[in-house]
Amino acid sequence: MRDCGTCTACCRWPKIPELYKSWKTRCQHLKKVKGTNNCTIHPDRPPPCQEYKCSWLRGHGDEEHQPDQCGVLIDARLSQWGKVLVAKALRPGACQTEEGMAAIMAIGASRNLPVIITHDDDADLVVGAAGHEGIVNQIKASPGPIPLNTPQATHEQAVQEVLKNMGINIPDGG
Ligand code: SF4
Ligand code: SF4
Numbered sequence: 302m303r304d305c306g307t308c309t310a311c312c313r314w315p316k317i318p319e320l321y322k323s324w325k326t327r328c329q330h331l332k333k334v335k336g337t338n339n340c341t342i343h344p345d346r347p348p349p350c351q352e353y354k355c356s357w358l359r360g361h362g363d364e365e366h367q368p369d370q371c372g373v374l375i376d377a378r379l380s381q382w383g384k385v386l387v388a389k390a391l392r393p394g395a396c397q398t399e400e401g402m403a404a405i406m407a408i409g410a411s412r413n414l415p416v417i418i419t420h421d422d423d424a425d426l427v428v429g430a431a432g433h434e435g436i437v438n439q440i441k442a443s444p445g446p447i448p449l450n451t452p453q454a455t456h457e458q459a460v461q462e463v464l465k466n467m468g469i470n471i472p473d474g475g
Contacts, residue, residue, distance in 0.1 A: 357375065361408045371404040393421050
């Protein structure tokens with residue numbers, strides 16, 4: 302079982318709406334204590350922080366593919382291409398470095414999922430892909446970055462699923 306150690310990539314990069322935290326901003330609760338970055342509200346951190354595990358923490362890739370080491374944060378999400386891994390650069394050009402590409406290929410193979418590579422300055426824009434020829438070719442043929450979307454149908458299905466689990470039945474078309 303892996304642990305995060307001194308890595309704090311997911312406290313410094315992803316959007317966390319519950320904390321009004323935008324992409325590439327350091328969380329206000331991440332403070333240096335005795336030379337080490339720590340979450341100062343750890344027992345009360347919001348659910349997204351409690352639930353979040355990057356692919357490396359889930360056991361994929363080698364030790365050197367931990368985000369703070371290879372410079373790429375990789376996690377899974379639904380997209381217009383179905384379930385994919387999303388690679389986000391923690392340093393300019395990190396997804397294109399030897400270490401970054403090695404992490405992308407190893408974690409993609411381990412999870413058996415395509416990897417979407419996002420723009421250095423905007424994690425909602427797709428600039429490349431690996432592990433799926435059709436997606437790679439679609440991105441290559443695009444005149445510019447492609448917005449990364451969660452399809453509406455999938456979102457609606459997810460809402461229906463949550464309501465169903467709560468015992469609330471919404472008839473079709475209602
Ligand atoms: S990015 Fe992954 S390894 Fe780093 S702190 Fe977050 S969950 Fe842990
Ligand atoms: S609340 Fe804590 S765990 Fe969540 S992003 Fe901020 S420092 Fe990280």
